[in-house]
Amino acid sequence: MANLSPSILLGKGTGDWADAYVKAAELVAQLTLEEKNNLTYGIATTENGCSGNIPAIPRVGFTGMCLQDAGQGVRFTDFVNSYPSGIHVGARATLKREINSWNKTLAHDRAWHMGGEFRKKGVQVALGPVVGPLGRVVTGGRNWEGPSNDPYLGGVMGAESVRGLQDQGVISSVKHFIANEQELYRNPTLDAENRTVQSISSNIDDKTMHELYLWPFQDALKAGAANIMCSYNRINNSYASQNSKTLNGILKTELGFEGFVVTDWDAQHAGVAAANAGLDMAMPDGQTFWGNNFTEAFKNGSVSEARLDDMATRIIASWYKLGQDESSYPKPGVGMPYNLSEPHDIVNALTADARPVLFEGAVEGHVLVKNVNKSLPLRSPKLLSVFGYDAKAPDAYMPNGQNILGNAWAIGFEPAISHFSDLSFAAAVIDAPYYSQVAFNGTLSVGGGSGASAGPYLSAPLDALQQRAYEDGTVLMWDTSDVPGATGLMEASDACLVFINAFATEASDRAGAYDDYSDGLINQVATTCANTIVVIHNAGTRLVDQFADHPNVTAIIFAHLPGQDSGRALVSLLYGDENFSGKLPYSVAKNESDYENFFHVGATTPYGLFPQDDFDEGVLTDYRYFDAKNITLRYEFGFGLSYTSFEFSGLEVSSVEDGIAAYPSGAIEQGGAIDLWDIVATVNATVQNTGDRTGAEVAQIYIGIPNGPVKQLRGFDKVKIPAGKSVQVSFPLTRRDLSSWDVVAQKWQLQSGSYDVFVGSSSRNLPLRSTLSIVADER
Known part of the structure; x- marks a missing residue:
């Protein structure tokens, strides 16, 4: 254009x-x-x-x-x-x-x-x-x-x-x-020839x-x-x-x-x-x-x-x-001191009413993906042991998206080989680049770069576990060294918690979707401990197939990046004070090869000074791609376990009036044609809590649009349901939800045809299925 x-x-x-x-x-x-x-x-x-x-x-x-x-x-x-x-x-x-x-x-x-x-x-x-x-x-x-x-x-x-x-x-x-x-x-750079x-x-x-x-x-x-x-x-x-x-x-x-x-x-x-x-x-x-x-x-x-x-x-x-002309709006930068290390006037922006939001937000982002024989929640363990570099608070500085070197941008990070000289199971990766994606200096609560932030405190997992041990009379022991050698401690423990992370930062892509050191650490503990629970603070998709099927790995939690209330939130979930309700916002494959070309484009570009990345896959990314290729996943998009169970029933799909206009015709306001947001159909379903405790389920609806991917997310509703009770969920579908982009007309188009409707708890657990018929007027 x-x-x-x-x-x-x-x-x-x-x-x-x-x-x-x-x-x-x-x-x-x-x-x-x-x-x-x-x-x-x-x-x-x-x-x-x-x-x-x-x-x-x-x-x-x-x-x-x-x-x-x-x-x-x-x-x-x-x-x-x-x-x-x-x-x-x-x-x-x-x-x-x-x-x-x-x-x-x-x-x-x-x-x-x-x-x-x-x-x-x-x-x-x-x-x-x-x-x-x-x-x-x-x-x-x-x-x-x-x-x-x-x-x-x-x-x-x-x-x-x-x-x-x-x-x-x-x-x-x-x-x-x-x-x-x-x-x-991402930015222009100079090559070896200064071009x-x-x-x-x-x-x-x-x-x-x-x-x-x-x-x-x-x-x-x-x-x-x-x-x-x-x-x-x-x-x-x-x-x-x-x-x-x-x-x-x-x-x-x-x-x-x-x-x-x-x-x-x-x-x-x-x-x-x-x-x-x-x-x-x-x-x-x-x-x-x-x-x-x-x-x-x-x-x-x-x-x-x-x-x-x-x-x-x-x-x-x-x-x-936004009303920034009003006298009540503070002067620009009034609370942003130029140099925090020098004396400055404090502008305290902390409020007590933010605390519940911080805590609940931290809790609900944890996703439980494995829980064998109800290993979780923990039930007043006598001896609990903790392993892994991610358990404790950082050794120095407040967390601000830093890796082991305290470098918030984590560029060119190469740890000394001697740091892991006695780590036999990591010998194969000592010279590999995976260490650039692991924050060894403490628990990971936020990623690196301009998205990072530092709060007034950090509740690290080990700190929160110690507090709970005090309250319950539990013996808590830990070995967060590079090579944990407390085999006897592992054998005697009611449960062994292993904490790892996957670091990511602006200006540097991750070297891979897993690292051999962390996976080896988990397997070393699981070899001896019959009840090994893995907690991953991950700044992105993290593969788990090197340990997920180990018979002694009884539970796996994707803890993501919870912010300052990380430890408190996790412990409330581990002990069942809170129930898991998070869902994966990405798919977890079994192997890196399952992603084919979905890694960054490196120096192999044939265009030399003008790197190119062709998005040839079109809209087939994440679960759309895995559906199209019929690839078996470890954990699918939208998946997440609870301490209770749910069933879906009673699917109802409303009809769409015949002769509905194929293209929007409304005036353009910010966001596009205003009738793109008109509700044209509604889908209802019933969710029942079939377990023995209150829990929240995220009911999800996917639509198969003619000539498009097998299915695409088009609605979800999180409902909290007491044990034995049922709740009806409703999904209003807009014109935009059911449309595809017409490259000739340069408009969103409602096509005539049959639209598949799927409702369930994840992108691959969709027990309720029906169709929605649309007859559109394309004049």
């Missing part, structure tokens, strides 16, 4: 943006060319520790903007909480389309409390939530920041996060737009773009997101920050985006081209391409002043829409 004329892309102030646009237009009309220009790029400052700053314009009452990381809490400051990560939010799956009386949506609550902390710290733009990457690359370094590998789950959780943040008056920056699926080649190697190009077709990667962004826009952040990668060989098809064409025209577009940090690669393609703000510093050069571009006509007015209006309108 050629660059669209900026004159037809002006934000229109439709829907609930109308008042903000009127105010913004009045303010922008008072600005000089230089003042409007200064709104479009960040400035360096030592006045605060914000990731990015837009200067104030005092004469018109604009107070400026502080932009700050991240999606798991306010980064690089004190007196804030470290919340469960994106992947933990996806695993807990507490979705309701509306907030109902039985359980408020934890995704919304988490974001609301987090937004309150951003606000108190003087942050106008919170750089989150993450809904891309979408987990296409199984070892992607940033997969943990987003909620799921599935666009539907990611979209709903992302939308709730947007609402929660913006209900506090904080602009949410939804990222990373778009098709940013690996960290390798520039460009960022990876995600080569993606129009149908895949809409049905997969754009889906969660569209949900976030519908929820009111006021900012979109561009990704680092190229898209079909055009950088995301200057790609007119994605910014002007899809985002601002097709989806009617009224807010402003910002670069990821240092992701701008052009001046005039970026402005005309739809970029509105460059961060953290726009002097290289904009600044004085930008002023000249407006004067000589390279960029129209109408485009500059639009950029400024979008920024100011977002500021007005």
